[in-house]
Amino acid sequence: xxxxxxxxxxxxxxxxxxxxxxxxxxxxxxxxxxxxxxxxxxxxxxxxxxxxxxxxxxxxxxxxxxxxxxxxxxxxxxxxxxxxxxxxxxxxxxxxxxxxxxxxxxxxxxxxxxxxxxxxxxxxxxxxxxxxxxxxxxxxxxxxxxxxxxxxxxxxxxxxxxxxxxxxxxxxxxxxxxxxxxxxxxxxxxxxxxxxxxxxxxxxxxxxxxxxxxxxxxxxxxxxxxxxxxxxxxxxxxxxxxxxxxxxxxxxxxxxxxxxxxxxxxxxxxxxxxxxxxxxxxxxxxxxxxxxxxxxxxxxxxxxxxxxxxxxxxxxxxxxxxxxxxxxxxxxxxxxxxxxxxxxxxxxxxxxxxxxxxxxxxxxxxxxxxxxxxxxxxxxxxxxxxxxxxxxxxxxxxxxxxxxxxxxx
Amino acid sequence: xxxxxxxxxxxxxxxxxxxxxxxxxxxxxxxxxxxxxxxxxxxxxxxxxxxxxxxxxxxxxxxxxxxxxxxxxxxxxxxxxxxxxxxxxxxxxxxxxxxxxxxxxxxxxxxxxxxxxxxxxxxxxxxxxxxxxxxxxxxxxxxxxxxxxxxxxxxxxxxxxxxxxxxxxxxxxxxxxxxxxxxxxxxxxxxxxxxxxxxxxxxxxxxxxxxxxxxxxxxxxxxxxxxxxxxxxxxxxxxxxxxxxxxxxxxxxxxxxxxxxxxxxxxxxxxxxxxxxxxxxxx
Numbered sequence: 080x081x082x083x084x085x086x087x088x089x090x091x092x093x094x095x096x097x098x099x100x101x102x103x104x105x106x107x108x109x110x111x112x113x114x115x116x117x118x119x120x121x122x123x124x125x126x127x128x129x130x131x132x133x134x135x136x137x138x139x140x141x142x143x144x145x146x147x148x149x150x151x152x153x154x155x156x157x158x159x160x161x162x163x164x165x166x167x168x169x170x171x172x173x174x175x176x177x178x179x180x181x182x183x184x185x186x187x188x189x190x191x192x193x194x195x196x197x198x199x200x201x202x203x204x205x206x207x208x209x210x211x212x213x214x215x216x217x218x219x220x221x222x223x224x225x226x227x228x229x230x231x232x233x234x235x236x237x238x239x240x241x242x243x244x245x246x247x248x249x250x251x252x253x254x255x256x257x258x259x260x261x262x263x264x265x266x267x268x269x270x271x272x273x274x275x276x277x278x279x280x281x282x283x284x285x286x287x288x289x290x291x292x293x294x295x296x297x298x299x300x301x302x303x304x305x306x307x308x309x310x311x312x313x314x315x316x317x318x319x320x321x322x323x324x325x326x327x328x329x330x331x332x333x334x335x336x337x338x339x340x341x342x343x344x345x346x347x348x349x350x351x352x353x354x355x356x357x358x359x360x361x362x363x364x365x366x367x368x369x370x371x372x373x374x375x376x377x378x379x380x381x382x383x384x385x386x387x388x389x390x391x392x393x394x395x396x397x398x399x400x401x402x403x404x405x406x407x408x409x410x411x412x413x414x415x416x417x418x419x420x421x422x423x424x425x426x427x428x429x430x431x432x433x434x435x436x437x438x439x440x441x442x443x444x445x446x447x448x449x450x451x452x453x454x455x456x457x458x459x460x461x462x463x464x465x466x467x468x469x470x471x472x473x474x475x476x477x478x479x480x481x482x483x484x485x486x487x488x
Numbered sequence: 489x490x491x492x493x494x495x496x497x498x499x500x501x502x503x504x505x506x507x508x509x510x511x512x513x514x515x516x517x518x519x520x521x522x523x524x525x526x527x528x529x530x531x532x533x534x535x536x537x538x539x540x541x542x543x544x545x546x547x548x549x550x551x552x553x554x555x556x557x558x559x560x561x562x563x564x565x566x567x568x569x570x571x572x573x574x575x576x577x578x579x580x581x582x583x584x585x586x587x588x589x590x591x592x593x594x595x596x597x598x599x600x601x602x603x604x605x606x607x608x609x610x611x612x613x614x615x616x617x618x619x620x621x622x623x624x625x626x627x628x629x630x631x632x633x634x635x636x637x638x639x640x641x642x643x644x645x646x647x648x649x650x651x652x653x654x655x656x657x658x659x660x661x662x663x664x665x666x667x668x669x670x671x672x673x674x675x676x677x678x679x680x681x682x683x684x685x686x687x688x689x690x691x692x693x694x695x696x697x698x699x700x701x702x703x704x705x706x707x708x709x710x711x712x713x714x715x716x717x718x719x720x721x722x723x724x725x726x727x728x729x730x731x732x733x734x735x736x737x738x739x740x741x742x743x744x745x746x747x748x749x750x751x752x753x754x755x756x757x758x759x760x761x762x763x764x765x766x767x768x769x770x771x
Contacts, residue, residue, distance in 0.1 A: 116576035121685050129587075132646035132659060171687035191646020192659065192686025196624075199643050204623040210647050282755045394765030434653045436751045437606050438564070438765065439596030469541050 086319040110461010117189060124454045127172050130447035131430040133457045137191040139462065140183045141273055141422040146415055147179020148303025151266035152222060158259035167323045167481045170231055174306040174479050177224040179467045185462050209272045209279060217267035223262045226251055234478050257356050271296040277425060284361020286429040290349040297342035302418035304335040309411040312404065314474055322480045332407050334477045336395030339414060343388045365432035372446045373431055387417010498549030535583035552632030557732040558693055559760040561742045562607060564758055565768040569605030573718035580674035580717035584669040588658040590691040591718050604766035609718065610635060610656045610691035611751060634695050642687040649688060653755055658689050674718055679721040709738050
């Protein structure tokens, strides 16, 4: 009675599918047009500047990687710690992870000034740069994701005619524990290093803190689990079949709730230690500037903490509320929104309120500004459309989900 | 594994060694690896001191000499705000776009209401945040202290712009189509190649002049051919350049004789540009 129904009647399904694919296809095409325009005209068609050199695309990059973190979480749980009951969702997690990481790489390819030199970090090393480490980790981990995903791909009907290839797929699948271990190591490194990208910059007081890497990985675990489960539940609803058991769904939701609680705990202490119980001139000035010129203080409290933190934590940790699919899906979506807004706020806060260096007083009220242009927005939407299209086709044609509850092995 | 074996040995009471040979090698191996890793990140090419470590190695021949430490002083009490230094820089380094000036200046006011003109090139920090963060070592520190750029290596990620607290870096946003440089030839002629779109640019202390000048036996900061364009053009000598390691250099003398400060020393960046306050106390 509590569970809502968004299922499409069987006779209208094919029509709905083509409308869905058609709409996404158009958005993707518009995005490709936007991307070509950027490559031809240069990055000055974006709203970015030398004061705010990172914006929407970097936020998208960080959010895609964070919400793709379900892959390493579930791979480690299933193949490394051998908690087999999570097996039915592991494939979906790997698939969603792959889409997240490929989206991130697309966003990055748009953002860097010389995408033709994307391979430079592999050849020219600066071991002291967290970004160098991140580049290596993301490339290696994407390879791991492809290897983890290949066996699923080879299982599809299309490969019936090539049993040899399928055999290789099985061979790769046997190595799953190895990939899970490597994936866990690489993810622990780069998911937190993405926070360290900002956390190590001693010239920017508002960022310079050791808590950022840890907050990034905790929020990524919560966000990654949420993205995987939310998409799984959506597919369940649309197809009117329970893909994973209600018990497993409840377990995973609770797991997301605990991960979120850990994140919230650290986040509250981070705020309390840096801006409630103490005053450091750089941070206090920057926060005051942000409060007076941007909505970031409001979005921090209302979206990151309340909507994306406290509310979903209550829903997912309450045995009563968690039984309701509508509440659960709302909570999972709220976590994803919270993590995304967090990545935006972290990126922009340090840039909008830059450190003051002039010995004069006129510049004391300087704050930079940034608004993404339409060109940036259509490219971002295009990347999202790519991920949704790939997900839709994957669910339709590949054995991503167990056929029914029982056959989940 | 270890606990299982040792407990078995105890249970059986057969006087087996507490550690098997395999256990011993495992523990020794793990300890050795941990020690090696600790050694690697505290000293050697991975240590925080070896910033150039691997990235800088392939810049042989352009690294300068470690006996020099090129520094600049800017006297804000002398500066008249004519902006010649800005235009000379744009002509010499071929920066046609005013939004991309490497040498930036704007009117400012002190707390006491004295107007002055604030200018700053790249500060060529001793502990440059931009050098530490560059993922490809495209921005690197020369032995003589100059923070240099390798435009052929830069991928345009702009992390250096994010890391630099002084806002001295400029990304090449727009196509560098054959755009006319309005400052040439009035303020100088181009001495270096114009950069391609998509890389981050910055002031180099005119290192091409320093290198060529030293090769010809000239003294940067004294001989005009070996001195940065902005220093040469200044009509009131508000900019002084030279080797901080040389007690006879004009820069060393100036810094010794004047009360100077550096921008935001609390960041620990150790800039190489020294300033004299706009309101000189002995005036």
